[in-house]
Amino acid sequence: MRIKKGIPVIDQGDRLGFWGGKFGGNFVPETLKKPIEDLEIQFNKLKNNKNFIRERDKYFKNWIGTPTRFIKLNNLTKHVGGAQIWSKVVSDANGGAHKIYNATVHCLLAKRSGKKVIIGDTGAGYAGKMLSMAAKKFGLKCKIFMGAKDIKRQQPNVKAMKKNGADVIPVYSGSQTLVDAVSECMRYWVANCDTTAMCVGSTVGPAIFVRICGWSTSQISRELKDQLINEFGEVPRKLKLYNCVGGGSSSFGFWNEFMDYDKKQVEFIGVEAGGPAKSKKHAAPLTYGSKIGILHGAAQYVNQNSDGQIEETESISAGLDYPGISPLHCFLKDAKRARYTAASDEEALKAYQIVTKYENLRPSLEPSHAFSVAIKESKKFSKDTVVIINSCGDAYKDRGILEKKLGKKYVKSN
Amino acid sequence: MLNQISLAFKKAKDEKRPALLTYTVAGDSSKKQSLEILKEISNYADILEVGIPHNTPVADGGQIQTSSYRAIKNGIKMNDIFKIVSDFKKSKNSKPVIFMGYYNMIFQYGENNFLKKCKKSGLDGLIVVDLPWPENKIFSNKCKKNSINFIQLLSPTTSNKRLKSITKDSHDMIYYISMLSTTGGKLKVSPKKILVNYNKIKKISPKKNCVIGFGITEKTISNFKNTDGLVVGSQICKEITRSLNNRQNPVINVSKMVSKLRKKIS
């Protein structure tokens, strides 16, 4: 399996939407073929349209607030004693996470196609919060599907969605987490696709949603490349990009601009959620060798039993708690462009403690998974190695969990 | 020689009524009981759709989800489902059986293995909810070679151009989804409008047997007497749930319901 150079990865799927001949595609009910085709035609036209790009960039700059900071973590670097540790603080973006890029683009598309309502799924609540913000900004009605378990554990984001006027629809089926929210959102779309636009909250779902999301979050690496050249005069010779991977939207966006670099120069490390150390359940299909299956319209590595029933996952981080993974990452893994590993709940919490102890930075539980692996590995790297972690979410939403697991101190002191 | 599915339609046509197709989930609420239900309702139904329960069913509403989760919770496995079909096909009232399921279950079994087992169990047809045309071209050809009817789905969003290509690639039976809905939705389109679309399909493809499904219940079924066939699913699944909740025997209640449905179109 090979990645072509000079062609955006989102455009490397075949006629039926398969990357590497086997990941992605459109495993959807007949009813959705037409709205998906409409969206494909619209997006293929607009992604090269100068006016549309200008419009996107205007909102990205003035409303989302680009670029997000690129900072050196001096104290952490000293504490770890190996590579230089930097962070791309994507949580600076309006709303507090990368989910805003995809939400904004989907609302721009919906607006242009004359849709009045937009629906979306959410796990950590960021995708939902951002969609509710963008919907409000562009005058669309908004419905968010969210697992009942996630509604309980991510209250700050639920409150934000409601404040923005979105309907938050609790999903009680299955494990009551992200996987069920995405299913329920797709069901709603099947029944309302004539009037309603759908936004999938990550680089998952039918191929067009994978592409739109990857295209949107790629803003992160476009900025980073400029910032690196500003800082170092070039893209560093030994660069390592660490990112947590749930569905895979922030990691893909963090890496996209560096795709054609040799991996010896720019290495991609994706960190999945390993779940509680003592539990057999996890949300790390790439790390633990899950088989290829179909989930939410796309072929991908997915946690499942031998019959093909999707397995329940477990993670302290609602945003990573998903049994599947973007077809883009399956492609990057099998093409050996990116390396994937996992951090457990406990390791993520520990990393959160270390980062907040040494730095004025407060990564949510999702990027704390990436910090955990980056800190561990940085010890072994030379001083001229540049390690960057995408701090793609702010821990405010995790207050309840952090307080329960670590005590009040870790919530208040930051 | 006509296959079992076409024969069932012919028989109904000779009796000047649409064929009645039922949908029940394999293993709901247990392996034994779902087999008993099939044996009982085959007294009144012409073709039996058997759902392969899946735990991430993106096109199913509440009733069928409930049935599916119940079956999975009670331990149903793919091989048990084949066994239910082969046991049913050996029974005295055997009727044509069609699987309805999601592609991942077939993919994990292996397409060829799956079809081999289908043939061995005596299965007649297959509906794969999330394997649309043209993605299903290769698999539907494999089905044909194994004398299994691959049933293409059409919906109100299907363009005329697609409609022509799909019906051309379809086997003896096609399935028209009446409205934009998951299974179990209330009929939100007038029967007249549905029949306009149905007639459009029949005009393009007069020889294929076309059934209508989604939103067909005891209340709505008699609006569609002039069609090739009608599918009732969610209402039956709901009746199983209701019976279990009231500690009644689902086999008896469902059988009564299907007999009533049959009377309404006879």
Ligand SMILES: Cc1ncc(COP(=O)(O)O)c(C=O)c1O
């Ligand atoms: C802060 C944050 N990071 C990461 C993720 C994981 O998603 P993805 O892998 O698409 O970036 C989420 C998802 O909700 C999130 O909220």
